[in-house]
Amino acid sequence: MSPQPNALNLISRPRRLRRTPALRRMVQETNLTVNDLIYPMFVMEGENQKVEVASMPGCYRYTLDLLVKEVADVYALGINAIALFPVVPEAKKDETGSESYNPEGLVQRTVAAIKESTPDIVVITDVALDPFTSHGHDGLLDEEGYILNDETVEVLVKMSVSQARAGADMVAPSDMMDGRVGAIRDGLDEAGFTDVGILAYSAKYASAYYGPFRDALDSAPKSGDKKTYQMDPANAIEAIKEVELDIAEGADIVMVKPALPYLDIISQIREETDVPVAAYNVSGEYAMIKAAGQNGWIDEKKVILETLLSIKRAGADLILTYFAKEVALMLK
Numbered sequence: 268m269s270p271q272p273n274a275l276n277l278i279s280r281p282r283r284l285r286r287t288p289a290l291r292r293m294v295q296e297t298n299l300t301v302n303d304l305i306y307p308m309f310v311m312e313g314e315n316q317k318v319e320v321a322s323m324p325g326c327y328r329y330t331l332d333l334l335v336k337e338v339a340d341v342y343a344l345g346i347n348a349i350a351l352f353p354v355v356p357e358a359k360k361d362e363t364g365s366e367s368y369n370p371e372g373l374v375q376r377t378v379a380a381i382k383e384s385t386p387d388i389v390v391i392t393d394v395a396l397d398p399f400t401s402h403g404h405d406g407l408l409d410e411e412g413y414i415l416n417d418e419t420v421e422v423l424v425k426m427s428v429s430q431a432r433a434g435a436d437m438v439a440p441s442d443m444m445d446g447r448v449g450a451i452r453d454g455l456d457e458a459g460f461t462d463v464g465i466l467a468y469s470a471k472y473a474s475a476y477y478g479p480f481r482d483a484l485d486s487a488p489k490s491g492d493k494k495t496y497q498m499d500p501a502n503a504i505e506a507i508k509e510v511e512l513d514i515a516e517g518a519d520i521v522m523v524k525p526a527l528p529y530l531d532i533i534s535q536i537r538e539e540t541d542v543p544v545a546a547y548n549v550s551g552e553y554a555m556i557k558a559a560g561q562n563g564w565i566d567e568k569k570v571i572l573e574t575l576l577s578i579k580r581a582g583a584d585l586i587l588t589y590f591a592k593e594v595a596l597m598l599k
């Protein structure tokens with residue numbers, strides 16, 4: 268570097284710290300590491316099969332036997348935790364989602380099998396009725412199709428306890444019923460599972476970004492939408508309220524979902540709370556990047572890393588993302 272005259276008489280030149288890769292690394296404020304990642308995975312009935320989700324290229328529904336092997340690989344890559352979602356056969360669905368607390372249900376069997384083969388990975392199970400109900404809603408319906416809150420919470424407690432009994436490390440209520448975190452905490456404690464944690468989907472919005480996930484699980488609501496329980500995308504103050512309630516009720520980790528359209532919410536919640544904050548980079552966010560990447564419209568790998576880094580910079584301590592495995596490989 269040859270000396271240059273200070274023609275503009277500048278004292279501060281921020282570019283000084285951007286000049287070389289080592290300087291840039293030295294002043295980098297945010298780091299994305301494999302420890303930040305939680306990998307959502309889909310399990311289905313059957314044997315020796317993996318089926319790609321059409322709207323989520325690179326994501327598969329695995330049968331239990333193959334999923335267990337995949338989980339071992341995922342843990343070997345350094346990913347600490349998975350979030351498990353079941354594909355429930357139509358024949359096992361009913362009005363009240365009773366399959367959700369079957370001790371021999373798919374989730375319960377899968378958790379037990381993972382805990383046999385890869386005991387150290389953190390297994391997080393989803394608590395919501397939508398994959399289990401014939402109508403596809405997250406709770407029980409009254410005659411008018413309105414979701415009943417307190418009756419639903421009773422089922423969610425049974426579901427959580429049965430997941431804990433199967434070996435889940437954390438349960439993750441994603442249903443948005445009022446008071447469910449406190450009721451689940453009580454239920455777990457009464458059953459002796461004082462060390463099973465709760466990752467609460469606290470600020471979960473009624474979002475169109477969940478479309479591909481509902482394809483993956485065949486869990487789209489048969490009628491209506493989820494706006495009477497999931498949050499209005501227009502609201503931010505209400506998100507703080509939801510988080511405060513969940514923490515008061517015993518949430519160990521709070522979550523914002525989706526992530527990218529709600530970076531402002533992540534950032535506000537990080538400032539307001541003293542528990543870890545997670546963000547869910549949801550199926551629609553994944554699908555958009557994959558689609559643009561497949562078309563050659565963006566540099567997919569760079570966009571993935573920039574996206575996840577942004578979610579961290581906004582304040583997320585943990586990110587649930589379908590990119591987790593790919594990113595773990597990239598960071599290696």
Ligand code: PBG
Pocket residue numbers: 393395396397405441442476477478479480481493548549550551
């Ligand atoms: C179920 C649930 C949903 C997602 C996670 N848990 C769908 C929904 O609420 O309709 C969405 C995840 C994603 O889109 O990646 N309650």
